[in-house]
Amino acid sequence: MPKVTEEHVEARRRQILDAALACFSRNGFHQTTINDICEEANLSAGAIYNYFESKDSMIAECCTHGQTEIGEVFDGAQMLGTAREAIEKLAEVFIMGIASPEEQSATRLEVQLWSETLRNPDVLQAAMGPRSQVLAGLQSIVERGQRNGDVSGVADAEYVARVLMALRDGLVLQQSMDPDTDVSRYVAAMKQVTAGAVFT
Template sequence: MPRVSQDHLDARRRQILDGARACFARHGYEGATVRRLEEATGLSRGAIFHHFRDKESLFLALAEDEAHRMAEVVARHGLVQVMRDLLSTKDGEESADWLGTRLEVSRRLRTDPEFRARWAERSRELTAATRRRLINQREAGKLRADVDIDVLTSFLELVLEGLVSHLAMGLPADDLEQVLDLVEDSVRRHRRGIDAQG
C-alpha cells in the first residue's frame, strides 16, 4: 500500500476543517451531526475521525484554527481590524462561517465548563497577539500612555465580544464602522491640541 504524503494529509485536514466550519456555523454544535459533517466535508465518518478523535476534538481544532487566524490579523493590523472584517461579512463568504464558529464558541463557553477549560489555553494566543500589538504601538508613540496595556487589551476584547453578540442578534450594523472608528481613536495617542478640538 503506497504511503500517503504529508501534503495529502494536510490537504485532507484542511478540507475537513473548511467543511466543518460551514456545518457548525449553519447548524450549531449540537445540530452538526456526523451525517451533516459527512455532507459538508464530502468525506466519510471514517476519514473525518481518522484526523480528529471525535466531534469535540474537531470543533476545538476548528476554534483553535480561527483563533490563530485572528491572531495573525491582530499582529498585522490590530484587533479592531478583526472587528472590521466581521462587519464586512456577507452571507456565503468564509468570514460568515468564521462568525458562526465564533458565535458557537461563545455559546459553548457559557454552557460547557469542560470546553471553557480547554478553550482557555487556546484563547491565550489571541490575547498575547493583542497585547504584543499594543506594546509595539505604544513603543512607536501611536498608543495612549495613560492606560495600562492589560486594561486596553481587556477593553478591545470586550468590544469584540459585544460586536459578536450584536451581530448574532441580527441588530443593525449600519453605524458600527463609526463605532469602531471611535474605539480605535480611544486607544490612540493624540498630540496636544488635537484633543481640545473635539
C-alpha cells in the same frame, strides 16, 4: 501501499474541518451529526474517524482555525509607525472583515463557540490559545505606544487590550443577532470612544 504524505493528511483534515464548520454554522454543534459532516465532506464515517476521534475534537479544533493568520496580521501591524495606526489596521482586518458576506457564517460559529466553552473544558482550553494570542498582541502594541508617547502613560495596557478585544466581541454578538448592524459606523464610534481615553 503508497505512503501517505503529511501534505495529504493535512489536506484531508482541512477538508473534513471545513465540512464540519459549514455544518456547525448552519445547524449548531449539537444538532450536527457525524453523518451530516460525512455528507458535506463526501466521505465515509470511517474516513472521518481516521483523522478526528470525535465530533468534540472537531469543535475544539474550530477554536484554533486561523491562528497562524492571526500571528501574521499582528506581525504586520507591529511594523506600523504608531499604536493608533497599528490598532486601526487591526480594526480593519478583525472588525471590518465581519461585514463581509462570507464572514457571516464564521460570526455565527464564533458565538456558538463562546457558548460551548461554558460546558466543555476542552473547547475552553482550545479557545484560550487564539484569544491569549490576540490579547498579548494588543497589549504589546499599547505598551509600545506608551514608550513612544502616543498612548497615555497612565493607561492599564493589559486591560486596554481587553477592552479593545471586548469591543470586537460585542460587534460579533450584535452582528450575529442583527446582520444589518452598520460595521463602518461601529468602527467610527469605537475610534471616538478610545481616542480621548487611550491615545494622546
